[in-house]
Amino acid sequence: MQTADRIRRAQPADVPAIVDLVYALAEYERAPQECRLTADQLQTALFGTAPAVFCHVAPVDDEVVGCALWFLNYSTWRGVHGIYLEDLFVRPEHRGSGLGKALLTALAQECVTNNYERLEWSVLNWNTPAIDFYHSLGATPQDEWTTYRLTDTALTKLGS
Template sequence: MNVIFKTDIEGFTLREAAAEDVPVLLSLIRELAVYEKLTDQVTATEESMKLSLFGIRPGAEALLGELDGEPVAYAVYFHNYSTFAGRLGLYLEDVYVKPELRGRGMGKAILSFLARLAKERGCARFEWSVLDWNEPSIRFYRSLGAVPLDGWTIFRMTGEALDRLAGI
């Protein structure tokens, strides 16, 4: 489904990404990795993204932001679950707007759309992570009313450690 969501920003629309958008999504993901100084961690391929976003059991959903028909932004999100609330949450994995277009409201439009989507789907929460050094984003998120969670540490397991724990 390729539904278009108009925004209040002249020429800027959001739409659900489709399998044919994977090359442009991957390109934008690589741009985000450059900004976050994490290019060495991008191992996604077009094939892996098609399978995980548009395969038999998609693990996430993606939005593509276009300015006058040109891709300039994206978001990838998925549901998580709160046992305490007994309800789904919406987790934003990535949100990205090309640097030269920041400050024009596109990021806010994406987050606003996702907040409405979370409410429509009955989600108890809308959450995301941000790198500690990314002060511009932290200020932006705080200006929207988001609050950082103190007292939580994110753990990650990959590679050999994941294999060992899985008994592989």
């Protein structure tokens, strides 16, 4: 079976494994204290009455070892939706096997099938293995933009 053939949409039974992968990603990104995701939250987001998050998984021998969590965004300039990839993670022992590329290929196929015109994501500046991988696929950095974020106290203060 080719690597791309192993990628599939997440199923409810995958939720605990996906949560574990998100926590492993937080550890890899040096911010485990910021990760508070629960299985119930992810279950609702992926499979509740109004799913707003989607996920593809990479199972190997019936174990989910990689995932791509994503949601739709919208480009006012293009006038169509796109995909924003929130998390892409493959367990270290499975890196280099083509699963990361296969997960991104599945998302590119979602874009093509649904006439979405963008597949976007963020990468930490220090994560050179990921940056090199993305460059090898033809992805280009959007260096002219800086991401801003409001959370915790600042978000509460502004929203109150």
